[in-house]
Amino acid sequence: MTSNVESLMSRMSERLAPSMAKDHPNLPVIKEEGCYYYGADGRTYLDFTSGIAVTNTGHRHPRVVGAIKKGADLLTHGPSGVIMYESILSLADKLAEIMPGSIDCFFFGNSGTEAVEGALKLAKHVTGRPAAVSFIGGFHGRTYGAMGVSTSKSKYRYRQQPQMNAFQVPYADPALTEAENIAVLDKELDRVFSHQVMPEEVACMILEPILGEGGYIVPPAGWVKRIREHCDKHGILLIFDEVQTGFGRTGNWFAADGFGVEPDIIAAAKGIASGLPLGVTAASKELMQQWPLGAHATTFGGNPMACEAANATIDVLRDEDLLENAEKMGSYAREKLEAMQKQHDVIGAIRGKGLMIGIEIINPETGEADGGGLMEILDLALDEGVLFYFCGNKTEVMRMIPPLIVTKDQIDDGLAKLERAIERYKAAGK
Incomplete structure (x- = not known):
């Protein structure tokens, strides 16, 4: 698996324009299904990006x-x-x-x-x-x-x-x-x-x-x-x-x-x-x-x-009533995030409608947007097994945009992984 990952990354750097290939996080995958990516490293990743709000019906419906x-x-x-x-x-x-x-x-x-x-x-x-x-x-x-x-x-x-x-x-x-x-x-x-x-x-x-x-x-x-x-x-x-x-x-x-x-x-x-x-x-x-x-x-x-x-x-x-599910699961996710916000002072504003949710990351000492901190948390979340994406002028907002087929269990799983990533980030003195 490691050689497969290394081969993909090496060929990417050699053959693809940096403006195409250097986005975040460059996760090598071999398959997608429902709310999941299957990595070339043998791991399964919960996808909360939907290919940047594309696969609303889930991957490969x-x-x-x-x-x-x-x-x-x-x-x-x-x-x-x-x-x-x-x-x-x-x-x-x-x-x-x-x-x-x-x-x-x-x-x-x-x-x-x-x-x-x-x-x-x-x-x-x-x-x-x-x-x-x-x-x-x-x-x-x-x-x-x-x-x-x-x-x-x-x-x-x-x-x-x-x-x-x-x-x-x-x-x-x-x-x-x-x-x-x-x-x-x-x-x-x-x-x-x-x-x-x-x-x-x-x-x-x-x-x-x-x-x-x-x-x-x-x-x-x-x-x-x-x-x-x-x-x-x-x-x-x-x-x-x-x-x-x-x-x-x-x-x-x-x-x-x-x-x-x-x-x-x-x-x-x-x-x-x-x-x-x-x-x-x-x-x-x-x-x-x-x-x-x-x-x-x-x-x-x-x-x-x-x-x-x-x-x-x-x-x-x-x-499949996915518009209704987007509204219902979006409300559920925001409630969970607001509870998490009370426990973690690096979480700033939580904004969104339906399953289009933004999670702002801030420096708790200054209250200012913290794009560097967000990128570290994204990397740690990926290591935990969930993929988010970023936005905002200073890359300070985490996008949570899962497929509209997402379930409560998957939201619970993904946000638990995010919380562990935030705890690791804080434990490192960030």
């Missing part, structure tokens, strides 16, 4: 795997438009049933960043306006347009200036009340519109309805509704980036449902196809039909096998 095999027996490639096939149309029908409000028309790509690029292009084409407004801390992808509205970390823009014509205002601050956050929003948008760009030149505002990479912050509903009001006032299209929050992660099909706000455009991916590459830019037919042939296109988007997987994913989420 039998119905999804069966749908992929069925798809491969029929079609392995589109391209949609040149040919047409049932799986992409069935998926569009299913998405129309679960999307917020009047959203019922779709452009399929391969990823979240492609879905965001499509959303930005659609908004600019339809409105004829050049600019966008995004929110500080938001992450929307690493391609040029998406990078231009992303501000979760400055390193994502390093040596890539300039980006698109975008202006930023602060995201909701969890330390403030709803009324205070709304007041800040009004003031900051007035500043942008008075000093930087006329609202008549803004095509869209793009928002993560729950901040992901930026630290798992859940904004007040009134703040989100106020953004909708500002957009309506100025004829600005509202884009929700639901790449991480979509497909049951928050206990709703989409986070928009939990805020009672209907965006004009949704960008979604990650959980849509349980691991196969697929993303979608979604809007009403009225809006989408203003985007003519040639304005946007794709070769691989809407791949037949990925669409089969997405159809099965939606069926599994619905048939």
Whole structure:
């Protein structure tokens, strides 16, 4: 087993670009199943990352795997438009049933960043306006347009200036009340519109309805509704980036449902196809039909096998009541974490909705974010046998995003392993 691990790591360093291969924790695995990874070292690891919020139905769900095999027996490639096939149309029908409000028309790509690029292009084409407004801390992808509205970390823009014509205002601050956050929003948008760009030149505002990479912050509903009001006032299209929050992660099909706000455009991916590459830019037919042939296109988007997987994913989420399970298990996990917080002063804020949970790690002496401490705790948790991931501007927030099939016993097991990791961290004088 050791030689297998060493071989994988050696070949990775030799053949893969560091920007692809040097993420954390570089766990060599040979198999995945349900809520578990099976390591090349012979150990089994409880996965509380879901491949970064992708395998919401669990790793290799039998119905999804069966749908992929069925798809491969029929079609392995589109391209949609040149040919047409049932799986992409069935998926569009299913998405129309679960999307917020009047959203019922779709452009399929391969990823979240492609879905965001499509959303930005659609908004600019339809409105004829050049600019966008995004929110500080938001992450929307690493391609040029998406990078231009992303501000979760400055390193994502390093040596890539300039980006698109975008202006930023602060995201909701969890330390403030709803009324205070709304007041800040009004003031900051007035500043942008008075000093930087006329609202008549803004095509869209793009928002993560729950901040992901930026630290798992859940904004007040009134703040989100106020953004909708500002957009309506100025004829600005509202884009929700639901790449991480979509497909049951928050206990709703989409986070928009939990805020009672209907965006004009949704960008979604990650959980849509349980691991196969697929993303979608979604809007009403009225809006989408203003985007003519040639304005946007794709070769691989809407791949037949990925669409089969997405159809099965939606069926599994619905048939197995996984949205309900996400809400129930998320509440249970937060209760357990809040009890743990009382025993361990390195745990700061606990935030989240459904099974999208952020656990802040702090320096107990200063109360400041402690990204270094978090990375040590992640390593110790992995050694105990559970995999978490990080987020936040200073990598100070631990993401707990298990598959939506997770059970109470698995949550108990995973959080017991986390607590042992924290105890080891503290015992080492950290």
